[in-house]
Amino acid sequence: MLKQQLQQKLQQKLSPQQIQLIRLLELPAIELEERIKHELEDNPALEEGKEVTDDSDHAEEEFGEDLSSPENGTDADIDLSLGDYRSEDDIPDYKLNEVNSKKERKEEIPFSVGESLNEYLLEQLGxxxxxxxQKAIAEYIIGNIDDDGYLRRELSSIADDLIFQAARDVSVEEVEEVLRIIQDFEPGGIGARDLQECLLLQLDKKEPTSACKLAVQVLRDYFDEFTKKHYDKILRSLNIDEAALKKAIREITCLNPKPGGNWGDSMGIAMSQIIPDFVVEATNGELILSMNNRNIPDMRVNREYSEMLEDYSANKANQSADMKDAVTFVKQKLDSAKWFIDAVKQRQETLQRTMQAIIQLQPEFFLTGDEATLHPMILKDVAERSGYDISTISRVSNSKYVQTNFGIYPLKYFFSESMQTDSGEEISTREVKKIMKEHIDNEDKRKPLTDEELSSILKEKGYIIARRTVAKYREQLDIPVARLRKEI
Incomplete structure (x- = not known):
């Protein structure tokens, strides 16, 4: 049975301008520079330089209304509403589908790197x-070695691939024989299938001292006990003293668990160069905030495009279909340029107000640089003081950095939860973590402090914290449990 019914629904939809602003807010300074450069290259109506007075707004509005009026007939029935242009090629980046927008956000920053690990291994193969x-097998194996230098695929799978893809009859034994040759390459440990094999390969290349031989024996026969730091069991089983085991452990800890990691250094250095978005200077007890706009150019709408639209508007009586298409293109590019300029300005204003709110909430830290002066602060506190939504503050604080008199800090560094001392005073959890870390750094490594003991120490200092909370803070500090911190 067919039935008609009316339904009222309230929906909130972001406009193209809002979507563009949200994406710009997420970008740190260096990525914003690349985004602006891309927009300047992509949109001919946008150019570098101080903004000039544009008198074409009225002409655009008048011309747009005339084109969409019924008097112009079906040929002139062109909708110049935002975002509804004819060709997908003319659609601004922020109006493309979600997949393309994600690609845009991950736009690569150009940098130069040296020789790759793969190239280095192929050179040695030659x-x-x-x-x-054997060369064909070796090249395929090298292609399967990951960035850490490990071969994490089964040899049987590699043999099968070579049979079906390269049409070569290859056995697992042949693959293993070639793998042994590759494992003799530099760096030591390359082509290992697990950590144990990686460390043993590196020890095989070292001078066979008594400590090195003992290290090989420990890794080969007592690897699980070694990783779990059950040193007492190793001492009893091998019937050796602590000094000998200490030397063997020193040999092992000097090895590289990720032999391929060195080839990521050039990329890592290039990507880890931090460009602060804000600069906060403390001068005579006053805090001065400035935005890092050094490499962000001024932008303006191209005057020639504005005049072109004015000319079209003046001659609107005799419009051909091609000219109307040209008008659509010009207006789309002008709108896109204006939206982008406004979005960049609004981004800068949003970032500045957010940073001012953080400074007002954490003035002591910016004046002294003392971590203990940090007050408990969450996204909601900054949102209330700045007048923005919590989601906006979250986007602003993500991947942004501030330069102070005491170093460069990520904005997320200033956010922390609060807790109460036994006297009822509100303090930041960061202060508790700092005390925990100091005690762990100064503990007796032969008998490390357990979470229960850390909880008792904190209680003596007035911080009432349960053992499970201590465990949570310890994990946040990336500190292992007491058993794994034990040394001999």
Whole structure:
């Protein structure tokens, strides 16, 4: 049975301008520079320079209304509403589908890197006297070695791939034989299938001292006990003294658990260069905030495009279909340029007001640099003081940095939850974590402090914290449990 019914629904939908602003808010300074550069290259109606007075607004509005009026007939029935342009190529980036927008946010920052691990291994392969079949197997194995230098695929899977993809009849034994050759390459430990094999390969390349031989024996026969730091069991089983085991452990701890990691250094250094978004200077007890706009150019709407639209508006009586298409294109590019300029300005204003709110909530830290002066602060506190929504504050604080007289800090550094002391005083959990870390750093490594003991120490200092809360803070500090901190 067919039935008609009316339904009222309230929906909230973001406008293209809001979507663009949200995406710009998430970008740190260096990515904003790349985004502006991309927009300047992509939109001919946008150019660098101080903004000039544009008198074409009225002409645009009048012309747009005339084009969409019924008097112009079906050929002139062109909708110039925002975002509804004919060609997908002319749609601004922020109006494209979600997949493309994600790609845009992950736009790569150009940097130069040296030789890759793969290239380095292939160079060494060329120096070996191998058959064509062995070379083909070796190249395939090298292609499967990950960024850490490990081969995490089963040899049987590699043999199957070579059979089906390269049409080569290869056995697992042949693959393993070639793998042994690759494992002799530099850096030591390359091509290992697990951590144990990686460490043993590196020890094989070292001078066979008594400490090195003992280290090999420990890794080969007592790897689980070693990783769990059950040193007493190793001492009893091998019937050795603590001094000998200490030397063996020193040999092991000097090894590289990620032999391929060194080849990521050049990329890591390039990507880890921090450019602060804010600069807060403390001068004579006063805090001065400035935005880091050094590499962000002034932008304006291209005057030629504005005049072009004015010319079209003046000659609207005789419009061909091609000219109307040209008008649509010009107006779309002008609108896109204006929206982008406004979005960048609004982003800067939002960032500045948010940072001012953080400074007002944490003035002692910016004046002294003392972590103990940090007050408990959550996103809601900054949102209430700045007048923005919590989600906006979250976007602003993500991947942003501030330069102070005492170093560069991520904005997230200033956020922490609160807790009460036994006297009822509100303090930041950061202060508790700092006390915990100091005690762990100064503990007797032969008998590390357990979470229960840390909880008791904190209670003596007036911080009433349960053992499970101590465990949570310890994990947040990336500190292992007492058993794994034990040394001999």
């Amino acid at each position: 120096l070996r006297n191998l058959t064509e079949k």
